[in-house]
Amino acid sequence: MAVLVVTSLHDVTADLVITALNERGVPVVRVDPADIVPTDAGSDALSFAAQIGGAGDRWAGVLRTASRVLEVEQIRSVYHRRPGPWRFAHPDRRVREFAAREARHGLAGLLNHLPVLHVNPPKATAWAEYKPAQLQTAAQTGFTVPATLITNDLRAARTFIREHHPVVYKSFRGAPPSDGRTGAIWTQRVDPADLDESVAVTAHLYQQELDKSGDARITVVGRRVFASLIETPDGLLDWRSGDWDELTCTSLELPDGLADMLCTYLDRFGLVFGCFDFAVDRRTGHLIFIECNPNGQWAFLPDADAIADAFATLLQAG
Incomplete structure (x- = not known):
């Protein structure tokens, strides 16, 4: 019975958990769904086949990576981390979007709904x-919880900032990824004079700054x-x-x-x-x-090894 770790190849946080599982002698298979697209001549591509129905009431089949072969029914738990973005490169945008949707609903849909422990x-x-x-x-x-306003109304935003000064702005999801890299918009102070009608374009989160x-x-x-x-x-x-x-x-x-x-x-x-x-x-x-x-980061914390051990305990139990 193996632990399935769903993440990209370069993931320091997942590496700590995999090391802790290896030290316990627990089989681990690392899978990045994005590898369904070959990176070269096809040797590194992920392939899979799963079947249900007839006498079976759960999916059975196999996952094949460049270095592992795993029977789906032998998965004891799944650790979901940070899989890579789909890499479909067909020149037609509609074909790329179709392939990505099908992979998400088919492959990711299979892995995400196995009847085992999922973290998370x-x-x-x-x-x-x-x-x-x-x-x-x-x-x-x-x-x-700090006083918080979510709005796209300029008047409401200015009123909130005056009543709860000082106030900070926070993005909900940060900047969109660019060239495969995640963007970030840090927490920043705002003043009523900083705002204009562009507030109406989308949702904003304003929160009373804490001392x-x-x-x-x-x-x-x-x-x-x-x-x-x-x-x-x-x-x-x-x-x-x-x-x-x-x-x-x-x-x-x-x-x-x-x-x-x-x-x-x-x-x-x-x-x-x-x-x-x-x-x-x-x-x-x-x-x-x-x-x-x-799905936060913890590898930089002084308790990282103990946290990895806690993950290993949870995933091993399945």
Whole structure:
């Protein structure tokens, strides 16, 4: 019984989990659905065949990568990380789009719906990535949530900024990928004078800026909780925008009951893993909810090896 890791070839975070599984003697197969398109003469292409019906009530078949052959029914769990983008290169745009849709619904649809443990289930991840759902679920779970406005109305935006000054702007998904690289738009302060009628073009998220002494990154895997305090040398508004080598990450003790609240939040989305971000209030030390990334990064944290071991424990159990 093998663990299937769905990700691209270059994924440091997945590498840590795969290493932890290898140390336990658990078979692991790494698959990138994008490899369905050959990269050269066809030797590296991913092929698959799966069948259901007749006497069977679940998919049976085989996945073949450049180095592995895996029977679908021998998969004990699936770790979903960051598969690469589809690489269909037909000159006709409609053909490329058709091929990508068919691959997504066929191959990815097969892998995403196997009746095994998924970390995380892709449909749960998709739901949990919506910032409005995150903030509402966090507030209903009992976390403190900053005053937040989502709008495309210029007057509403200016009024909110005046009433809750200082205010920051955050994008919902960041900049679109370019040349295969992910873009980012960092958290930034806004002033009513900065805004114009272009606000009406799309949705914007404005949030009351917090006077914080640092940030907390709390990683939950199953029921294991790992908390780190993140500080920057110059007190950046968004610690992700600076030099990660200059970050100071230290262990953080959580207040009583918070771990249970984190697990409750994940349960409400059907998640088994999540990376939570909190701001640490400078005056009170209280943790204020910012977001939860259902497929967040944790390899840079001092607890990375322990987190990888927690993933291995979860995936091995299946």
